[in-house]
Amino acid sequence: xxxxxxxxxxxxxxxxxxxxxxxxAACGSGSGSDGASSGDAAGGDxxxxxxxxxxxxxxxxxxxxxxxxxHPGVKxxxxxxxxxxxxxxxLQTRLAxxxxxADVQAIEVGRIASVTQQQGGKFVDLNxxxxxxxxxxxxxAKWSAAATKDGKVLGLGTDVGPEAMCYxxxxxxxxxxxxxxxxxxxxxxxxxGYLELGRQYKEKAPAxxxxxxxxxxxxxxxxxxxxxxxxxxxxALIYENSPAVKAAWDASVKAAGExxxxxxDQWSPPWNQAFASGSFATLPCPAWMxxxxxxxxxxxxxxxxxxxxxxxGAGNWGGSYLAVPSVAKHKKEAYELIKWLTAPEQQTKVFxxxxxxxxxxxxxxxxxxxxxxxxxxxxxxxIFGDAAEQAPxxxxxxxxxxxxxxxxxxLSEVERKGTAPETAxxxxxxxxxxxxx
Amino acid sequence: MPSAEPxxxxxxxxxxxxxxxxxxxxxxxxxxAGLSPYAFLAPFFTLFAAFGIFPLLYTAYVSLYRAELQTxxxxxxxxxxNYTALFxxxxxxxxxxxxxxxxxLSTVPQLLMALGLAHLLNYRLRARTFFRxxxxxxxxxxxxxxxxxxxxxxxxxxxLVNRLLDLVGIHPVDWQNxxxxxxxxxxxxxxxxxxGYNALIxxxxxxxxxxxxxxxxxxDGASRLRQFLHVTLPGLRPTIVFTSTVSTIGATQLFGExxxxxxxxxxxxxxxxxxxxxxxxxxxxxxxxxxxxxAIAWVMFLLIVVLVGVNALAARRRSRKxxxx
Numbered sequence: 001x002x003x004x005x006x007x008x009x010x011x012x013x014x015x016x017x018x019x020x021x022x023x024x025a026a027c028g029s030g031s032g033s034d035g036a037s038s039g040d041a042a043g044g045d046x047x048x049x050x051x052x053x054x055x056x057x058x059x060x061x062x063x064x065x066x067x068x069x070x071h072p073g074v075k076x077x078x079x080x081x082x083x084x085x086x087x088x089x090x091l092q093t094r095l096a097x098x099x100x101x102a103d104v105q106a107i108e109v110g111r112i113a114s115v116t117q118q119q120g121g122k123f124v125d126l127n128x129x130x131x132x133x134x135x136x137x138x139x140x141a142k143w144s145a146a147a148t149k150d151g152k153v154l155g156l157g158t159d160v161g162p163e164a165m166c167y168x169x170x171x172x173x174x175x176x177x178x179x180x181x182x183x184x185x186x187x188x189x190x191x192x193g194y195l196e197l198g199r200q201y202k203e204k205a206p207a208x209x210x211x212x213x214x215x216x217x218x219x220x221x222x223x224x225x226x227x228x229x230x231x232x233x234x235x236a237l238i239y240e241n242s243p244a245v246k247a248a249w250d251a252s253v254k255a256a257g258e259x260x261x262x263x264x265d266q267w268s269p270p271w272n273q274a275f276a277s278g279s280f281a282t283l284p285c286p287a288w289m290x291x292x293x294x295x296x297x298x299x300x301x302x303x304x305x306x307x308x309x310x311x312x313g314a315g316n317w318g319g320s321y322l323a324v325p326s327v328a329k330h331k332k333e334a335y336e337l338i339k340w341l342t343a344p345e346q347q348t349k350v351f352x353x354x355x356x357x358x359x360x361x362x363x364x365x366x367x368x369x370x371x372x373x374x375x376x377x378x379x380x381x382x383i384f385g386d387a388a389e390q391a392p393x394x395x396x397x398x399x400x401x402x403x404x405x406x407x408x409x410x411l412s413e414v415e416r417k418g419t420a421p422e423t424a425x426x427x428x429x430x431x432x433x434x435x436x437x
Numbered sequence: 438m439p440s441a442e443p444x445x446x447x448x449x450x451x452x453x454x455x456x457x458x459x460x461x462x463x464x465x466x467x468x469x470a471g472l473s474p475y476a477f478l479a480p481f482f483t484l485f486a487a488f489g490i491f492p493l494l495y496t497a498y499v500s501l502y503r504a505e506l507q508t509x510x511x512x513x514x515x516x517x518x519n520y521t522a523l524f525x526x527x528x529x530x531x532x533x534x535x536x537x538x539x540x541x542l543s544t545v546p547q548l549l550m551a552l553g554l555a556h557l558l559n560y561r562l563r564a565r566t567f568f569r570x571x572x573x574x575x576x577x578x579x580x581x582x583x584x585x586x587x588x589x590x591x592x593x594x595x596x597l598v599n600r601l602l603d604l605v606g607i608h609p610v611d612w613q614n615x616x617x618x619x620x621x622x623x624x625x626x627x628x629x630x631x632x633g634y635n636a637l638i639x640x641x642x643x644x645x646x647x648x649x650x651x652x653x654x655x656x657d658g659a660s661r662l663r664q665f666l667h668v669t670l671p672g673l674r675p676t677i678v679f680t681s682t683v684s685t686i687g688a689t690q691l692f693g694e695x696x697x698x699x700x701x702x703x704x705x706x707x708x709x710x711x712x713x714x715x716x717x718x719x720x721x722x723x724x725x726x727x728x729x730x731x732a733i734a735w736v737m738f739l740l741i742v743v744l745v746g747v748n749a750l751a752a753r754r755r756s757r758k759x760x761x762x
Contacts, residue, residue: 089702089722096506118507268700270592402724412706417614419707427707434528437505437726 046333047075051102053087055080055291056158056320057354063346067337074333083267084108085405095122101325103334107155109145109319110401115155116148117398124324125152129335137344141393142359146321155321156342157359159350161286162387163221163315165194166293169376170304171281175204181378185309191222191251194282194311198260201281210262213280215252215415216408217266221284222248223404224394225315230404231397237436239403240429249407249425256415263416266408272296284310286317287384290355294374307378314390319359357384364388399436406431493738500732506725519732529733531708532716539620539695539712540688543627548680550632552673555639556665569640572633583626584697591622613699616709623710626694631687635680642676643669671759678752685744689737690714713737 050058058064064076079102081087088111094100107115115123131153135143138157146155165188169179177200178184188194198211205211212218223229226244231237239245255261262280264271274280275296283289285307293305322338324331340346347358348366355372358364370381397403410428413419419427500520503513523529558568575583590597591612599609612622650668659667670677692714695704702719704711711719713733721730 092506092725093722096509114507270594409703409706416611416706430527434526435724437503437724437729 045073045075046330047077048104048330048333048337049102050076050078050104050337051080051087051091052078052106053081053084053108054288055295055354055356056106057291057350057356058341060291060295061346061349061353063341063349067340070340071336074337076337084401085267088401095119095325098327101327103324103328103330104338105323105325106158107146107321107323108401109161109321109396110404112145112155112321113396113398113400115323116146116152120148120150120152120154122326123154124326124328124331124335125154126156126324126335127151127153129332129339131156131335131339134339137360137362139359139361142319145396146323155323156338158320158322158342159288159347159356160359160388160391161224161288161316161318162357162384162391163224163284163286163310163317164307164380164383164387165282165310166285166289166305166307166375167282168278168280168304169306171206171209171278172201174206175201175281177201179306181306181308188308188311191312195251195255195258195260198255198282199258202258202260205281206278209278210280211260211282212255213262213271213274213283214264214266215256215261215411217284218255218261219248219252219408219411220404221286221310221315221317222251222312224286224317225310225313225392226394227392228395229397230400231395233395235397237397239407239432245407249411249421252411253414253421253424256411257421261415263412265412276300284317286319287351287355287357287380288318290372290375290380291353294354302374303376305374306376307372307380307383309383310387314387314392316388316391316394319357351381355380355384357388402435403432406435496731496734499728500735502728504726504728504731506721506727515728519729520736522729523732523736528708528711528716532704532711532713535620535704535708535710536689536691536712536714539624539627539691539710540685542620542624543631543691544681544684544688546624547628547632548635548677548684550628551635551639551680552677554632554636555643556669558636558640559643559669569637572636574633575630576634578630580626580630580693581697583630584694587622587626587629588698614706614709616707619698619705619710623695623698626698627688627691630694631684635684638680639673639676642673646672674752674756678748682745682748685748686741689741689744692718713740 050064052058059078064078068074068076081090087106088108091101091105134156139160142157142160143153146157147153165184167184172179177197178187184197188197201211223244226242228238229242229244230239262274264274264279275293276298283293285293290307293301297305322342324334324338328334342360344358344360344363344366347356347360347363350356351358351363351367352370358367364385367381368385370379371377372380407428409431410424413427414421414424501514501516503515503519505511554572558565558572562568591599593599593609593611593613596612598612602608602610610618612618646668650672651664654664654668691712695710695712695715696702696718698710699705702715702723704715708716714737717730717733717737720726720733
């Protein structure tokens with residue numbers, strides 16, 4: 001009976017090891033050694049995996065092909081999740097399990113505090129590859145947000161999200177509104193002016209078209225105009241009484257109540273389809289949204305869109321980092337890749353192709369004169385450049401993105417179900433409490 | 438049938454410890470007969486211990502702590518805190534209520550329709566095999582594919598369901614955001630997927646009912662309906678108990694359909710169709726509160742035990758009553 005007896009025991013042992021591995025997963029810190037990977041790479045072929053969300057524009061700008069040409073033997077494979085919420089969930093699960101991670105993982109700025117404060121051990125300290133010398137290349141706030149208290153550098157900045165207002169010239173014209181971006185900027189110098197134009201639009205709007213895609217986007221862009229939002233500088237949670245959050249909420253609720261919104265859910269399939277069908281006339285747009293519009297509206301949208309200065313001053317919404325997980329297979333090569341992708345020259349290329357606004361200071365200087373034919377020749381370099389310069393340096397908190405998501409969800413209740421704003425706000429507070437635990 | 442003897446797996450084997458009549462030839466040589474059944478069962482039980490018992494116990498352990506996916510090193514003792522917190526958690530109660538209403542909305546029509554379909558299929562019809570296979574097709578469809586299709590059918594502006602309703606003059610229904618509407622929509626996916634499966638089980642059960650009973654009933658002049666009520670249903674009782682138990686378990690764990698209906702963990706913007714399974718997933722993998730998720734998992738487990746117990750009790754009482762009649 002020796003065989004049947006030992007086999008089960010081995011099975012138990014293997015099963016137990018496997019399970020402990022999965023369940024206790026994150027207890028073990030990344031133990032992969034980089035020596036092995038960098039050593040092998042010198043001669044043989046390396047396939048670097050890059051896992052992103054939204055649209056970073058590297059593929060569109062041809063940067064992977066260029067990098068592969070510059071580095072024979074390196075192949076790059078990209079995966080992309082549209083919705084950052086889904087992306088983050090799956091990234092966290094894989095970080096906890098320690099498997100299935102790409103060599104390069106993107107991190108949204110709303111999550112970077114969670115990474116630097118809670119997951120310092122799960123990403124490579126890029127200083128060990130000499131990232132420190134790059135510091136001068138980046139805007140100081142961008143750089144310091146990805147650094148831990150003890151000086152580790154966990155990510156390199158890709159873009160920032162200076163804010164503007166994107167709009168459809170053709171729909172404006174059809175509704176008898178001015179289409180000139182300077183005139184519009186003057187008319188909507190304040191958010192009240194913007195909502196007033198929206199009312200005028202609604203009166204003569206083409207059938208099936210609303211003023212704004214969703215009040216969630218209005219809320220997000222307004223919150224982005226403030227320095228302090230959900231947390232104060234000491235790290236205390238202040239969103240319930242924050243005037244910035246309240247002002248954005250009130251304006252959004254107002255827009256919903258007046259029926260100015262197309263009631264779409266951002267990043268959902270119906271939202272994506274609406275870019276081409278003209279369901280909305282304005283879309284509050286951080287710079288990275290330009291590439292998304294191009295992707296969704298397609299060639300047919302060329303020349304129909306335009307960009308104007310944002311009502312109510314400059315702001316920042318989003319922007320990202322590229323990081324290398326500690327368990328990545330090819331850490332050194334991954335670092336080389338992200339160093340190259342976030343270098344000023346490449347950031348400039350991405351901006352010219354996709355609109356993602358550079359976080360590298362030298363690059364910002366290079367693009368001041370950029371115009372985008374897709375957006376009716378709008379001087380995007382100047383519009384977003386001014387916004388980036390004037391945008392407040394935001395206080396980042398541990399759960400910025402979670403709070404924003406829950407508030408956004410409550411706003412959807414108001415706009416799609418007609419829930420009373422007070423009820424929705426108390427729902428939002430409950431949901432935030434539930435999410436933060 | 439000497440040749441069939443070693444191959445008949447369904448025949449109950451003689452208990453090995455039973456005193457064998459001296460004349461019987463020895464079945465196995467060289468092995469103590471008492472141990473081999475355990476050896477054959479061992480792979481199952483070791484796997485069950487590794488993948489069944491251990492996770493269960495580990496979940497119970499984690500549920501007593503504040504455990505976060507992002508900071509797994511920092512377990513903080515909470516005792517029963519994760520459980521007691523559920524009593525004051527409005528989202529938990531919403532999920533519990535939704536699980537119950539959607540369980541009823543999906544299980545009851547599903548089993549009734551399955552019974553009817555099985556009854557029809559039990560007649561001699563042409564292309565019977567075709568119909569039986571067709572019944573099983575929805576069950577073979579992946580939940581992801583089915584949910585995607587149904588989500589499109591129930592779309593607000595361009596969905597087929599609303600267009601059909603429009604034809605008969607009914608205003609478009611908001612299948613995503615309405616509480617009752619969204620629950621009906623999600624339940625319909627469940628009904629669509631599982632009706633055929635249950636119908637086949639009922640059909641198998643019906644075929645064990647002796648045909649003499651039907652013949653006798655027919656001689657007595659019982660209609661088809663009366664035959665169904667007085668011959669088929671009593672004969673099917675064990676099968677019905679089985680299907681309702683399995684469906685109850687399935688309904689309590691309902692997860693894939695509501696998750697994929699809109700692709701959100703929260704079960705709609707007001708949690709209007711968030712089930713317990715979905716809430717557990719949101720707590721664990723949306724908000725990374727593993728301790729709380731584990732507590733919800735255990736509550737679900739206990740709930741299922743209770744429900745199945747009630748089911749079994751009801752079935753036993755019913756059959757005792759029957760026997761006493």
